[in-house]
Amino acid sequence: MADSAAQATAPAYVYDVKMTCGGCSGAINRVLTKNVEAPNAFSVSLETQKVVVWGPSLPAFDDLTAKIAKTGKEIREKEEVKDNKRLAELVSV
């Protein structure tokens, strides 16, 4: 599920989340593991501060955003991404 080797494709949700250690990113990982079911997938990167969730049957954007907010982590930016060009712009940074 959190296999970062998997390639994210639109539609996707992209979040910039303030994470300062492996404990922070691990917490996001656990919450997403509970709330994102296969065949959907996600990746969490402490290095880029990006959380990406994608797949054909995603939970509603607002619902998933609320779940992430309940971790207590600051969401600096969030975007519902509809096409792969925009996704590439966001995740290649």
Add this chain to the structure above:
Amino acid sequence: MADSAAQATAPAYVYDVKMTCGGCSGAINRVLTKNVEAPNAFSVSLETQKVVVWGPSLPAFDDLTAKIAKTGKEIREKEEVKDNKRLAELVSV
């Protein structure tokens, strides 16, 4: 609310939560700020890994425990404490 100079008194809830950086303890702090109202109070210690919530009109133990669990942090131990002797044993470690 998160004034650690305040003295915790029973009844209280004491949690041992795995926190590895200030971002971890900050996340717990934000969630408790939202869910614990005055005159109740709480303290979060990265050093001792202890989260203590106390006051005369606490939320239900299971409800507050669920809120903390939703941060994605591991709760190693949790206890609803009814008397000050037991509280002193737990928080003096």
